[in-house]
Amino acid sequence: MKILIVDDDPHIRTLYKEELIDEGYEVVLANSGKEALEIFEKEHFDLVTLDILMPGMDGIEVLRKMKEKNPTLPVIMSTAYDYRDDFSVWASEAYVVKSADLDELKSTIKKLLNK
Amino acid sequence: MAGSGIPIVPSNTDKLLQRFTSIFEYAKAVISVLDLDELLLKTAGVITKITGSKGCLIRINEDGQLKIKYYMGITDGFINILDNKTGMIIPQYVSKSGQSLLIEDTSKLPDGLPVQLKVMRLMSRSILCVPLKKDSVVIGTIELFDKEESANQSYFNDSDILTAEGLAALASLSIDKTRLYQKEKEQEEIAKRAKTKLEAVFNSVTAAIITIDKDYKITSVNNHMSSWTNISIDQLLGRNCRNVFSAPGAISPQEAAKLTFETGHINTVTFADIDRYAELTSYPIFEYGDIIECIILIRDITERTLYEKKIVTLYNEVTQSKERLESLVHDSADAIITTDRDGVITSWNDSAERIYGFSKDEALGQKFPVAPYTGSDQDLVRHLLDGETAKPQIALKDIEVISKNKDGDIINTSLTLSPMRNTSRQINGVSIIARDITRRKKIELELVRSNLESARLYEQVSLAEQELKNIFESISDLVYIIDCGYNIQKVNKSVCDLVGLEMDEIVGKKCYEVFHNTDKVWEKCLAIKTLENKKSYICEVDSFYYNGNDTYGMSNSPIIDTDGNIKGTVNIVRNTTELKKLTAQLASFEKMAMLGEVAAGVAHSIRNPLASIGGFAKRLNQKLDPPYSEYANIIQKEAGRLEELLKKTLGFVHNAHASMDTVDLNTLLATLIHLTVKDPNIVIDEDIPKELIEIIGDAGRLKDAISHIIKNAVQSLDILGNDPKPCVKIRLYKDNVCSLSDAPYIEYAVIEIEDNGIGFKKEAIKYIYDPFYTTKPEGTGLGLAIAHKIILQHLGTIDVSSILGKGTIFTIKIPLKEV
Numbered sequence: 030m031k032i033l034i035v036d037d038d039p040h041i042r043t044l045y046k047e048e049l050i051d052e053g054y055e056v057v058l059a060n061s062g063k064e065a066l067e068i069f070e071k072e073h074f075d076l077v078t079l080d081i082l083m084p085g086m087d088g089i090e091v092l093r094k095m096k097e098k099n100p101t102l103p104v105i106m107s108t109a110y111d112y113r114d115d116f117s118v119w120a121s122e123a124y125v126v127k128s129a130d131l132d133e134l135k136s137t138i139k140k141l142l143n144k
Numbered sequence: 145m146a147g148s149g150i151p152i153v154p155s156n157t158d159k160l161l162q163r164f165t166s167i168f169e170y171a172k173a174v175i176s177v178l179d180l181d182e183l184l185l186k187t188a189g190v191i192t193k194i195t196g197s198k199g200c201l202i203r204i205n206e207d208g209q210l211k212i213k214y215y216m217g218i219t220d221g222f223i224n225i226l227d228n229k230t231g232m233i234i235p236q237y238v239s240k241s242g243q244s245l246l247i248e249d250t251s252k253l254p255d256g257l258p259v260q261l262k263v264m265r266l267m268s269r270s271i272l273c274v275p276l277k278k279d280s281v282v283i284g285t286i287e288l289f290d291k292e293e294s295a296n297q298s299y300f301n302d303s304d305i306l307t308a309e310g311l312a313a314l315a316s317l318s319i320d321k322t323r324l325y326q327k328e329k330e331q332e333e334i335a336k337r338a339k340t341k342l343e344a345v346f347n348s349v350t351a352a353i354i355t356i357d358k359d360y361k362i363t364s365v366n367n368h369m370s371s372w373t374n375i376s377i378d379q380l381l382g383r384n385c386r387n388v389f390s391a392p393g394a395i396s397p398q399e400a401a402k403l404t405f406e407t408g409h410i411n412t413v414t415f416a417d418i419d420r421y422a423e424l425t426s427y428p429i430f431e432y433g434d435i436i437e438c439i440i441l442i443r444d445i446t447e448r449t450l451y452e453k454k455i456v457t458l459y460n461e462v463t464q465s466k467e468r469l470e471s472l473v474h475d476s477a478d479a480i481i482t483t484d485r486d487g488v489i490t491s492w493n494d495s496a497e498r499i500y501g502f503s504k505d506e507a508l509g510q511k512f513p514v515a516p517y518t519g520s521d522q523d524l525v526r527h528l529l530d531g532e533t534a535k536p537q538i539a540l541k542d543i544e545v546i547s548k549n550k551d552g553d554i555i556n557t558s559l560t561l562s563p564m565r566n567t568s569r570q571i572n573g574v575s576i577i578a579r580d581i582t583r584r585k586k587i588e589l590e591l592v593r594s595n596l597e598s599a600r601l602y603e604q605v606s607l608a609e610q611e612l613k614n615i616f617e618s619i620s621d622l623v624y625i626i627d628c629g630y631n632i633q634k635v636n637k638s639v640c641d642l643v644g645l646e647m648d649e650i651v652g653k654k655c656y657e658v659f660h661n662t663d664k665v666w667e668k669c670l671a672i673k674t675l676e677n678k679k680s681y682i683c684e685v686d687s688f689y690y691n692g693n694d695t696y697g698m699s700n701s702p703i704i705d706t707d708g709n710i711k712g713t714v715n716i717v718r719n720t721t722e723l724k725k726l727t728a729q730l731a732s733f734e735k736m737a738m739l740g741e742v743a744a745g746v747a748h749s750i751r752n753p754l755a756s757i758g759g760f761a762k763r764l765n766q767k768l769d770p771p772y773s774e775y776a777n778i779i780q781k782e783a784g785r786l787e788e789l790l791k792k793t794l795g796f797v798h799n800a801h802a803s804m805d806t807v808d809l810n811t812l813l814a815t816l817i818h819l820t821v822k823d824p825n826i827v828i829d830e831d832i833p834k835e836l837i838e839i840i841g842d843a844g845r846l847k848d849a850i851s852h853i854i855k856n857a858v859q860s861l862d863i864l865g866n867d868p869k870p871c872v873k874i875r876l877y878k879d880n881v882c883s884l885s886d887a888p889y890i891e892y893a894v895i896e897i898e899d900n901g902i903g904f905k906k907e908a909i910k911y912i913y914d915p916f917y918t919t920k921p922e923g924t925g926l927g928l929a930i931a932h933k934i935i936l937q938h939l940g941t942i943d944v945s946s947i948l949g950k951g952t953i954f955t956i957k958i959p960l961k962e963v
Contacts, residue, residue, distance in 0.1 A: 109751035109752055127755045
């Protein structure tokens with residue numbers, strides 16, 4: 030299973046990568062929305078975690094473009110903002126608040142990929 | 145033809161005796177017979193028998209005409225001839241001459257006789273006609289036709305003449321006697337009828353009739369007398385009239401009769417009964433030249449008299465009216481002029497002379513108008529009479545014309561023209577009433593001018609009044625006016641709606657009874673202070689109206705009369721429950737929004753590192769051995785605690801409530817400025833009064849807010865500048881003006897923070913309270929935003945005025961704590 034992690038914070042990227050490799054996933058990293066879309070063009074992914082607040086193109090726009098290309102692709106929004114209610118209507122499959130405890134993120138990924 | 149009266153001795157004695165017998169019998173008969181027809185029958189019978197005639201005809205003279213009264217033995221055809229002119233020739237001759245006429249043989253009539261007589265020849269062979277005479281006056285004729293044919297005589301002869309004449313003489317006597325008798329009989333009939341008629345008249349005349357004789361004895365009365373006396377009619381007869389009609393004021397027939405008896409003339413007297421009038425007319429009854437009785441007619445003339453009196457009154461009135469009219473015409477201030485149908489003046493009163501200047505002599509005979517008027521129909525008289533055919537009896541009323549008098553001065557007159565009619569309703573002229581309105585016109589113009597002015601003013605005033613009333617009525621706030629005794633003087637509709645009573649039910653009651661349902665003055669009532677201090681107050685109260693838990697804003701202003709005495713208060717009360725809720729919601733929403741943004745920014749900045757720290761610590765914990773793994777565990781747990789704290793803090797911000805308390809601004813500002821401005825190059829200019837200025841608020845938050853503004857001021861200063869020296873000025877004072885509120889007279893604490901720094905660009909001022917807006921490279925853009933929100937939470941306002949390069953003044957206003 031191949032997961033794309035998009036986040037402008039390098040430490041978050043590293044943490045997510047380490048944890049998800051431990052879980053047995055193949056992980057690709059992108060540091061901005063622009064880079065994420067470029068990689069997304071070339072490779073196939075089974076799931077994407079997407080930060081919202083990023084310099085340049087924000088996560089919401091990236092989400093929209095990815096969904097235009099592959100509507101069935103599971104995307105997890107991952108952000109420091111607690112906008113759970115506001116973004117529930119968006120096209121993403123799940124929403125996870127960034128935390129040191131990654132159990133919620135891992136269980137959400139597992140659930141989406143096992144479908 | 146023969147006519148001598150010599151008797152002829154009959155040749156035959158038997159015949160003669162028979163004749164005499166007949167005559168005797170006839171004579172006997174005619175004496176007893178009174179009926180003419182019977183007499184004529186017998187006469188004709190005897191005379192034909194004795195003379196042996198075949199036919200006999202008797203005529204009687206009536207009114208100069210010989211009329212056939214009886215005939216026998218004559219055919220109808222012959223009678224027709226005898227009854228016309230031809231047949232009349234012979235009897236007329238006999239009647240005129242008084243002599244008998246014998247035509248012995250009609251066939252031997254000479255030709256010289258009237259032609260008509262020849263007809264007689266066809267009818268009769270021999271004719272004898274004798275007159276009937278009474279005292280030598282011919283009263284009729286007897287004609288005999290055709291003698292019975294006997295041996296010796298077939299024509300009438302002289303002997304027949306004698307016989308006929310003798311019998312005629314006898315018949316004449318009898319006829320005359322019969323006629324007299326019949327005349328008497330007829331007259332008796334007439335008299336009888338007349339009497340009956342008279343009696344009917346006597347009783348049917350509507351007037352009462354009474355007859356009295358010379359001794360005043362009542363001889364007859366008719367039915368109508370019953371209305372003039374109580375005595376019954378039967379009992380009146382024979383009584384003395386003087387005794388019957390003796391009551392004073394009653395009618396008196398004897399008085400009416402008295403003069404008639406004395407003079408023989410008809411006499412009329414009138415009596416006034418109690419309630420009616422009577423007219424008594426007395427007529428004399430003569431017998432052989434002497435007056436034997438008087439007939440007195442008594443008529444009820446009450447109606448007539450009353451009518452006459454009315455007529456007299458009317459006449460008097462008419463006379464008076466006429467006199468009045470004449471004097472009116474003469475003395476009238478208006479000119480009264482009459483003209484004939486052609487407009488030629490026929491009368492001209494004194495006022496006409498005064499108004500027009502023309503004397504009566506000059507005006508009479510002239511055509512109206514004497515001097516022409518301008519611009520109008522010149523011949524109004526013609527106009528009126530011509531128009532009359534289309535619209536009869538129309539008068540031309542109040543026609544205002546401008547004309548000139550004799551001297552050429554302009555006069556305004558109002559003319560009224562009416563047709564005049566004679567008794568048969570035909571128009572025979574025109575009456576003109578002319579009123580001099582020259583003066584009135586001038587006054588009218590003045591009046592119109594001043595009235596227009598007044599009307600305009602009145603309209604303005606009433607419009608203003610109406611407008612005020614409408615405003616008063618339509619204010620949705622409760623508005624009421626009380627006097628010094630808390631008695632309600634006036635309320636608007638909103639008050640009526642609130643308390644559910646009619647306006648006149650509320651007026652006059654105590655305000656605390658109506659609004660607070662108490663029997664004494666409500667302790668929180670602002671009017672207490674207003675009446676005491678003659679000042680306006682405003683406050684917010686929890687329970688203005690006893691029914692319900694709504695909150696109200698109350699404003700109270702004194703009513704001061706021109707002498708400076710307080711008369712009462714005007715109270716405006718607004719239900720602020722909804723407003724408060726909304727304000728609270730709005731404030732909370734704004735606050736949340738702002739702090740939410742802050743939190744979002746902070747969270748973004750903190751969450752990422754926290755997640756990294758915690759995440760890696762966890763990984764270290766798994767890889768390291770004790771005691772290092774325990775250190776990593778501590779890092780991981782502490783990071784988790786910080787995350788929790790972050791969540792809680794955000795939650796705290798969402799539900800934050802300020803702790804409101806009395807804040808002493810004097811102390812707060814004095815300490816704050818020295819804590820905030822630490823640079824010795826900056827001049828601090830304090831203007832804080834000794835008078836304590838207190839507000840209700842959160843001291844900590846206010847400090848935050850004001851320190852943000854002071855910091856902003858300090859940051860704008862050119863610290864190294866000398867001209868001018870960098871300076872922060874802070875002022876504190878009380879004011880009662882608030883630019884944000886409709887309610888005047890609210891007392892505010894005012895804080896001014898002024899610097900002489902770089903100032904704001906004009907376009908920047910719009911955004912200075914927006915979160916994250918900053919003009920400084922190291923600024924967060926949150927300081928002024930937070931300050932603004934906090935001041936608003938204290939129901940205050942914050943204003944900024946700035947000149948680029950010169951400096952900035954922030955003005956904060958917060959309501960004073962209620963004393």
